[in-house]
Structure formats: structure tokens, C-alpha cells
Amino acid sequence: MQDSGSEHTLSTEALDLPARQTRLQEFWAQLRKNRLALIGLVIFVLFFIVAVTGMVLTTGTSPQLDSSLVRLQEKLRPPLSRPNLKSLQADEVPVLGIYLLGTDELGRDVFARMLQGAWVSLTVGFVAVGIAVLIGIILGGLSGYYGHSPVRVAQVFIAVLVVLVVTNWSRLSFKTLAVLISITVALAVFLLFSRKKEFGGPLFLLNTQLFSVDMLITGLIDIMLCFPSFFLILTVVALLPASIYNIMIVIGLTSWMGAARFVRAEFLSLREQDFVTAARALGVSDWRIIFRHMVPNAIAPVLVSATIGIAGAILTEAGLSFLGFGVPPPHATWGNILSDGKNYLFDAPWLTIIPGVAILVVVLSFNLFGEGLRDILNPKLRERH
Amino acid sequence: MTPDPLLIVKDLKVYFDTDQGMAKAVDGVSFRVGQGETVCLVGESGCGKTVSALSILGLLPQPPAQIAGGKVFFKGRDLLELEQKDLREVRGREISMVFQEPMTSLNPVFTIGHQIEEVITTHEGVDQIESRQRIIRLLNDVGIASPEERMQDYPHNLSGGQRQRVMIAMALACSPELIIADEPTTALDVTIQAQILNLFKELQEDRGMAILQITHDLSVVAGVADRIYVMYAGIMVEEGSVWQIFREPCHPYTMGLLESLPGRRAKGQDLATIPGAVPDPANKPPGCPFHPRCRYVQESCRVQFPEMCDFSDRHLARCPIMYAKRKVQSA
Ligand SMILES: Nc1ncnc2c1ncn2[C@@H]1O[C@H](COP(=O)(O)OP(=O)(O)OP(=O)(O)O)[C@@H](O)[C@H]1O
Ligand SMILES: [Mg+2]
Numbered sequence: 037m038q039d040s041g042s043e044h045t046l047s048t049e050a051l052d053l054p055a056r057q058t059r060l061q062e063f064w065a066q067l068r069k070n071r072l073a074l075i076g077l078v079i080f081v082l083f084f085i086v087a088v089t090g091m092v093l094t095t096g097t098s099p100q101l102d103s104s105l106v107r108l109q110e111k112l113r114p115p116l117s118r119p120n121l122k123s124l125q126a127d128e129v130p131v132l133g134i135y136l137l138g139t140d141e142l143g144r145d146v147f148a149r150m151l152q153g154a155w156v157s158l159t160v161g162f163v164a165v166g167i168a169v170l171i172g173i174i175l176g177g178l179s180g181y182y183g184h185s186p187v188r189v190a191q192v193f194i195a196v197l198v199v200l201v202v203t204n205w206s207r208l209s210f211k212t213l214a215v216l217i218s219i220t221v222a223l224a225v226f227l228l229f230s231r232k233k234e235f236g237g238p239l240f241l242l243n244t245q246l247f248s249v250d251m252l253i254t255g256l257i258d259i260m261l262c263f264p265s266f267f268l269i270l271t272v273v274a275l276l277p278a279s280i281y282n283i284m285i286v287i288g289l290t291s292w293m294g295a296a297r298f299v300r301a302e303f304l305s306l307r308e309q310d311f312v313t314a315a316r317a318l319g320v321s322d323w324r325i326i327f328r329h330m331v332p333n334a335i336a337p338v339l340v341s342a343t344i345g346i347a348g349a350i351l352t353e354a355g356l357s358f359l360g361f362g363v364p365p366p367h368a369t370w371g372n373i374l375s376d377g378k379n380y381l382f383d384a385p386w387l388t389i390i391p392g393v394a395i396l397v398v399v400l401s402f403n404l405f406g407e408g409l410r411d412i413l414n415p416k417l418r419e420r421h
Numbered sequence: 422m423t424p425d426p427l428l429i430v431k432d433l434k435v436y437f438d439t440d441q442g443m444a445k446a447v448d449g450v451s452f453r454v455g456q457g458e459t460v461c462l463v464g465e466s467g468c469g470k471t472v473s474a475l476s477i478l479g480l481l482p483q484p485p486a487q488i489a490g491g492k493v494f495f496k497g498r499d500l501l502e503l504e505q506k507d508l509r510e511v512r513g514r515e516i517s518m519v520f521q522e523p524m525t526s527l528n529p530v531f532t533i534g535h536q537i538e539e540v541i542t543t544h545e546g547v548d549q550i551e552s553r554q555r556i557i558r559l560l561n562d563v564g565i566a567s568p569e570e571r572m573q574d575y576p577h578n579l580s581g582g583q584r585q586r587v588m589i590a591m592a593l594a595c596s597p598e599l600i601i602a603d604e605p606t607t608a609l610d611v612t613i614q615a616q617i618l619n620l621f622k623e624l625q626e627d628r629g630m631a632i633l634q635i636t637h638d639l640s641v642v643a644g645v646a647d648r649i650y651v652m653y654a655g656i657m658v659e660e661g662s663v664w665q666i667f668r669e670p671c672h673p674y675t676m677g678l679l680e681s682l683p684g685r686r687a688k689g690q691d692l693a694t695i696p697g698a699v700p701d702p703a704n705k706p707p708g709c710p711f712h713p714r715c716r717y718v719q720e721s722c723r724v725q726f727p728e729m730c731d732f733s734d735r736h737l738a739r740c741p742i743m744y745a746k747r748k749v750q751s752a
Contacts, residue, residue: 184484184485185484186484310520310521310522311526311527311529313520313526314518314527314588314591315528315539316512317512317517317520318512318543318591318592319509319510319514319517319540319543320543321543324539324543328539329528333528
């Protein structure tokens with residue numbers, strides 16, 4: 037500290053300088069101008085708070101039921117009705133003292149179930165879209181950045197062998213395993229050294245280029261897009277044991293194609309940008325260029341499609357639960373509250389209206405926020421406001 | 422007497438595999454840059470200057486491009502033979518590059534301080550305070566006022582000239598021995614151009630690095646260069662000192678370039694131009710590539726690829742016709 041005297045003081049002073057408008061402040065200023073997006077954000081934050089408090093408040097293992105109620109008419113009570121204090125224990129009474137949103141056909145508190153369902157919807161939305169965006173960024177990025185690189189015959193062999201070994205790990209005998217692994221290693225070594233020197237004869241075949249990385253990934257995207265995704269999800273969910281985690285993963289695995297296409301298109305254009313060449317010219321590594329230079333530039337459209345995707349995932353989960361393929365009872369989700377409620381549409385309309393409106397509002401708020409985000413993050417669209 | 426050459430490019434050939442066939446963008450280019458020298462590579466748009474520069478640093482994407490031959494020695498090592506990892510060490514640390522378009526050469530989503538810091542931390546393990554001090558000093562050196570505040574700015578807050586200064590600061594960050602400046606002033610207006618060229622000159626006096634200036638504008642070259650190489654359609658057509666090139670150009674193409682400079686003609690006269698256009702690199706004429714536009718063209722030019730002829734002390738031009746003429750004149 038002492039040895040570099042005056043210069044040091046200069047730089048610490050500089051560190052304390054008031055920052056100019058940071059990106060976050062700029063973002064906030066833009067957001068405030070965009071009413072609809074702001075409304076979307078507010079609802080989104082409210083929803084988030086509700087979901088989190090809901091998770092904290094509804095921690096019991098089983099629903100609190102009023103054993104004195106026998107007939108359906110008594111169980112289905114409209115919103116704001118009071119619980120039967122005579123037959124309930126003190127800790128069985130809802131926290132608010134009333135059934136804010138009524139009770140369902142089993143006499144369960146709909147408000148509590150909605151809170152619990154909010155958490156499910158939130159996690160399904162975020163985890164599914166998180167998986168989708170992650171896959172999308174990795175695959176889209178690979179095909180956008182390394183698109184021209186050829187895939188060689190030897191690489192395909194290696195991939196097939198690795199899959200064989202991994203999937204049949206326990207079934208194969210030690211001898212076959214050893215043979216397969218040594219072939220894989222030999223091929224990898226061959227690939228490493230065959231770049232520069234020419235190999236003659238049959239070995240040359242191994243080095244032939246089959247197709248490009250880009251072709252492989254866009255092919256995969258196109259194949260995935262061919263399946264009507266809701267039915268794909270239905271099929272997979274029907275085969276797998278019903279659980280909330282399987283649903284998240286399945287929704288995520290079947291909805292990454294949009295993000296992948298976005299990222300690929302962005303990367304194709306970003307790769308040719310001068311600042312990428314400039315960064316490479318100054319010795320920045322490929323990985324750093326992809327993740328520190330290109331991803332932040334490509335992230336805006338992905339973020340927008342992700343917010344809209346969250347809405348889509350919540351809808352998909354609700355749809356699955358409505359059809360009975362979703363999260364199994366006793367877990368409450370907005371979809372299965374809605375689906376259970378439809379049997380009592382005329383006796384207890386709140387059972388369908390409440391989750392229906394909730395889904396509508398949340399999905400709408402995500403869409404509004406997503407569109408606002410697009411305008412804010414894209415400086416060219418920003419000018420129009 | 423002459424310093425040891427830092428960079429020797431020998432017969433570099435870069436071809437592009439295009440739909441129209443093999444585009445020979447760079448077809449046998451040789452030049453050398455000595456320690457602390459400023460060497461200029463001059464030529465019309467599309468003659469392969471950028472491609473030559475990018476291939477020195479291995480920056481060309483290598484399916485469309487292919488290095489068809491040649492050697493690039495930098496301090497005795499052939500850069501074309503280096504592994505990617507070693508090449509990255511060279512980039513930015515020993516050779517760095519400044520590009521033509523300051524508007525797009527900076528990443529729009531990061532502050533300029535961050536971008537300079539990245540170059541420093543990529544090559545050297547320095548702590549935050551030290552790298553901060555260095556950034557401030559660098560920005561100061563390239564003539565940016567109040568660097569402490571400016572380093573918080575995003576590229577869109579800066580003018581073109583300021584951005585180019587930032588690019589130069591990034592290139593200087595690890596004190597490279599050679600800076601390749603690919604038309605660093607083309608996108609700027611004339612006063613800023615002069616400032617940037619002066620900046621290069623001052624920095625060179627302070628730090629003693631070599632500069633390879635690439636430009637299409639001979640008037641830019643005059644004040645700064647130690648040596649000039651003139652390129653045409655992927656080949657070197659003439660090389661010599663500033664004095665030699667400007668006083669007695671030997672290649673008809675260089676003569677044409679000089680005549681087309683504004684200010685060379687009497688007032689009121691039309692500017693001279695070279696008739697015709699640069700040949701398509703995928704479809705070059707046989708013989709001398711310049712012959713369709715040459716006013717001294719002879720039969721042999723259409724069939725015979727010309728040799729480099731030694732006109733005087735290290736002044737070479739690829740034109741046997743002119744060589745024969747000069748011989749006759751001086752005899
Ligand atoms: N990626 C590419 N694919 C095919 N051809 C290319 C590619 N890049 C450059 N070329 C060709 O190489 C030739 C030389 O281009 P280069 O960019 O080196 O010109 P330049 O001398 O730098 O011109 P300018 O002064 O306009 O920058 C051009 O004819 C161009 O068509
Ligand atoms: Mg160029």
C-alpha cells in the first residue's frame with residue numbers, strides 16, 4: 037500500500053466515484069415507461085411472494101377436514117364462509133379465520149390449496165423453462181458457433197461406442213468392455229493425430245466427413261418439432277411414474293427447440309461481428325467468447341421467449357393435471373383444482389372460476405412482462421416508445 | 422544496420438473455397454516488419470490486405486479459408502504451425518490488432534473498462550487494483566479525458582474516434598511488440614484520422630513497438646511509414662521506402678495510385694483514375710493480374726506471370742517491362 041504512494045490513492049479515489057447510470061438503473065427507467073410490462077412484473081412479483089408464503093403456510097402433511105360435515109352441500113361452502121368452530125380443533129381453523137375462497141367437494145380450504153398450487157406452478161414453470169433454456173443455449177450455441185465443423189466417421193463411432201458402454205455397463209462381460217473401451221480410446225487417439233498428417237487406405241475412411249455439427253443439431257430440432265409436443269408429453273407422462281419432477285423434466289425436454297433456434301440464429305450473426313474477431317485477436321479463448329461475449333448479446337431474445345415459455349409451461353402443467361396426467365393427488369395444483377371443480381360447475385362455480393382466473397392472470401402477466409422485456413432489451417424497438 | 426526482422430511473411434497463400442471456385446484472395450505475399458518499424462500495406466479494396474493480416478494471427482475461419490502455403494515467422498517461430506493454445510498466447514500479448522470499424526469492434530454489452538480488463542487478465546494474473554490502475558493509465562495514454570469516469574461507459578456512449586482510441590488501448594494493454602492496424606482510420610473523419618495516426622506515432626516513440634499499418638489510402642502512409650508494400654489482387658506488386666515509392670514508383674499500378682491522389686493534379690483538372698476494376702479473385706486473368714488495366718501492357722504480360730525486379734536499393738517491383746525501360750533510360 038505504501039510503496040506505490042500517490043498512484044494508489046488516485047485509484048482508490050476512482051473506486052469510490054459515483055457510478056454513472058448502470059445497466060440496471062437504465063433498465064429500471066425503461067421499465068417504468070412501459071406500463072403493461074410494469075403491471076406484468078408487479079403481478080409476477082406478487083405471484084412469487086404468494087407462492088413462497090404459500091409454501092411456508094401450508095406445511096401440514098394432510099388437509100384439515102371438518103368431520104361433522106357429511107353431505108356434499110355442507111362441504112361445498114362458498115368463499116368467505118366461516119368454519120364450523122364447534123367441531124374443529126383450534127389448530128385446524130384456517131389462519132385467516134374464514135375460508136377465503138370457499139371449500140371444495142371434500143371440505144378442503146380452496147385458498148390453502150391455491151397457495152400450494154402456486155408453488156407447484158411456479159416451480160414447474162421455472163424448472164421446465166430452465167431446462168429448456170439450458171439445452172437451447174448449449175445446442176443452439178454449439179450449432180451457431182461450431183456449425184461449420186465437420187463430424188467425422190471416427191467421431192460417430194466413438195459416440196456409438198460410448199453410448200453402448202454406458203447403457204450396457206452392468207450387462208457386458210469384462211472382456212467385451214475392455215475391447216470396446218480400448219477401441220474407443222484408439223479412435224480418439226487417431227482423431228487427435230490425424231488432423232495434420234494424411235492417412236492412407238482404410239484409415240482414411242475414418243477421417244471422412246459425414247455431416248456438419250450444424251446439420252446434426254438443426255436436424256434434431258426439426259425432428260423434435262415434428263412431434264405435437266403436448267401429445268409427446270402425454271405419452272411420456274403416461275409411461276413414467278406420475279410425479280411433479282417428471283413433469284418438469286418432460287416439459288423442459290420437449291420445449292427447448294425454440295430457444296435453441298433463437299440462440300443459433302443469434303450466434304450465426306454474432307460470430308461474424310467485429311467484436312468477436314477483435315476479442316479473438318486479443319487472445320480471448322473460445323469458451324470465454326461464447327459465454328462472456330456472445331451469450332450476453334444473444335440472451336435478450338432468449339429471455340423474452342423464456343418468460344413467455346414459463347407461461348406456456350404453467351399452462352401445459354395445468355392442462356396435464358386437468359386431464360389427470362399431471363401431479364398426482366394429494367398435491368394440489370391449479371390444474372387439478374380446476375379439473376376436480378368442473379364436476380360441480382353449477383353447485384360451486386368458485387371451484388373452477390378461481391383457479392381459472394388465477395391461471396389467466398399469471399399467464400397474461402408473464403406474457404406482458406415478456407413482451408415488455410423484448411422492447412426494453414432491444415434498443416431498436418425501444419426508440420418507438 | 423537494419424534491425425532483426427520481427428515478422429517475416431514468406432509467400433503466404435490463402436484461398437477461399439467458394440461456389441465460384443477457388444478464390445485466391447492472397448496468392449504469394451511476402452513482407453517483413455523490423456523491430457520498432459512502421460510498415461504499410463497498401464492496396465485497393467478487396468486486394469487481400471485484411472485476409473493477410475487475419476491469417477498472420479490464425480483468425481480466418483478455416484473451412485471457407487485455407488492456408489495454401491507460406492510461412493509466417495514471428496521471432497523465429499512459424500505462427501502457421503502453432504497450436505491454438507500457443508497462438509492465443511501470442512494474440513494480444515505479442516501481436517495485437519486494431520480493426521477498421523470502431524463502431525462494431527467493441528462488445529455493446531460491456532463497459533470499456535471491463536473490456537480492457539479482460540485483455541489484461543487473459544494474459545497476466547494481476548489483481549483488481551493493479552489492473553484498474555493500468556486501465557486508467559492506458560486510457561490516459563491514448564488520449565481519453567477523465568479515464569476514471571470513461572471506463573464505466575458503454576461503447577454506445579463514445580464517439581467513433583474515442584472508440585478507436587479504446588480499441589488501441591486494448592491492443593496496447595499487454596505491451597505487444599507488434600500491432601497490426603487494419604485501416605484504423607477509414608471509418609473516421611479526416612481530423613480524427615490525423616489524430617489517430619499521430620497517436621500511433623507517439624505511442625510508437627514511447628513504447629518502441631512495431632506497427633503494420635494496413636490502408637488503401639496512400640496519403641495516410643506518407644507521414645508514418647518506414648517501408649511500403651503495395652498489393653494488387655492478392656500479390657505484392659511493389660515494395661520500397663516512402664521516398665522510393667513516392668518519388669519514382671516503378672509499377673504501373675503504383676503510378677496509377679499516386680496519380681489518383683487528390684492534390685497531385687493541377688486545379689480544375691479531373692482526378693486521374695485507373696480504368697477497369699480489380700479482378701475477381703476466383704477468376705484472375707492469366708499472366709500479370711494487372712495487365713487488363715495497364716497502359717504499358719505488352720504481349721508477354723498476358724501470358725507470363727511477372728517476376729519481382731530489383732530496381733535499386735531494396736526497391737522491388739513486379740514489372741519486367743518497366744525494368745527494361747528504366748535500364749534503357751539510365752544507360
Ligand atoms: N469469408 C470469405 N469467403 C470468401 N471470400 C472471401 C472471404 N473473406 C474475404 N474474401 C475475399 O478475399 C478478398 C480479399 O478480401 P480482403 O477483406 O482481404 O480485402 P481488403 O484488401 O481488406 O479490402 P478492404 O480495403 O475493403 O478492407 C476479397 O476479394 C474477398 O472477396
Ligand atoms: Mg479490409
